[in-house]
Amino acid sequence: xxxxxxxxxxxxxxxxxxxxxxxxxxxxxxxxxxxxxxxxxxxxxxxxxxxxxxxxxxxxxxxxxxxxxxxxxxxxxxxxxxxxxxxxxxxxxxxxxxxxxxxxxxxxxxxxxxxxxxxxxxxxxxxxxxxxxxxxxxxxxxxxxxxxxxxxxxxxxxxxxxxxxxxxxxxxxxxxxx
Numbered sequence: 347x348x349x350x351x352x353x354x355x356x357x358x359x360x361x362x363x364x365x366x367x368x369x370x371x372x373x374x375x376x377x378x379x380x381x382x383x384x385x386x387x388x389x390x391x392x393x394x395x396x397x398x399x400x401x402x403x404x405x406x407x408x409x410x411x412x413x414x415x416x417x418x419x420x421x422x423x424x425x426x427x428x429x430x431x432x433x434x435x436x437x438x439x440x441x442x443x444x445x446x447x448x449x450x451x452x453x454x455x456x457x458x459x460x461x462x463x464x465x466x467x468x469x470x471x472x473x474x475x476x477x478x479x480x481x482x483x484x485x486x487x488x489x490x491x492x493x494x495x496x497x498x499x500x501x502x503x504x505x506x507x508x509x510x511x512x513x514x515x516x517x518x519x520x521x522x523x524x
Contacts, residue, residue: 355446357407359419367449370419374409377417378458383465384411388458390446390504391477391515392439394429395523401429404519405442406477418514420522421446436480436488439515440495443476447502450474474504479516481509 357365365373378386392405403423410416423442429435455474462470476499480488492508499506509516 355421355449357419357421362419365419370407371450371454373417373419374407375457375461377409377411378461381411381414382461383468383470384414384462385469386411386458386462386472387475388450388472389475389477389507389514390443391479391507391512391519392442393479393515393519393523394435394439395520396428396430396435398428400427401425401435402523403439403442404522405446406514406519407446408514408518418518420519422522432487433491436478436491436495439479440498443478443515444498444502447474447476447504475507475514476502476504477507477512477514477516479509479512479520483509 355367357367357370374388378384387410389408389410390405392403394401394403401424403425405421405423406418407420408416408418429438459472462472478495478499480486480492480495482489482492486509496506496508
């Protein structure tokens with residue numbers, strides 16, 4: 347990906363529509379500057395829902411200051427067919443997350459880390475996670491894909507999280523797929 351040309355992704359939340367990734371990043375910076383000594387997790391995750399004639403995918407970007415609030419937005423992708431094969435859908439969810447993660451370049455992550463760095467001795471922290479809407483429980487139909495999707499998130503350079511810890515995919519994004 348050419349770092350000088352931003353992909354034409356568009357994001358939205360309840361306050362704002364049609365945000366560019368640069369606008370999303372500016373919101374994240376602003377959110378973190380409010381409390382630079384926070385414990386921050388930047389989380390990206392995708393969920394999907396098969397509808398009558400299409401499959402709707404929602405990718406959420408959430409910045410959380412543990413115990414102090416969140417700022418979130420989402421990207422919507424519609425595939426004009428019913429994606430009924432579970433592996434195909436889970437794999438595509440992971441692909442959509444993998445598309446967003448590299449937008450947080452080393453330079454961008456460094457800007458976020460620089461906000462908390464002066465406050466590390468007061469407990470400030472920053473980490474980035476990739477949330478996958480799968481679980482490893484015996485009754486979970488997605489358990490056979492756990493290792494594959496975890497490896498993909500690790501390859502993308504983010505800490506993988508699955509259910510019940512993958513709330514960006516399983517709760518935030520899920521809410522908007524209905």
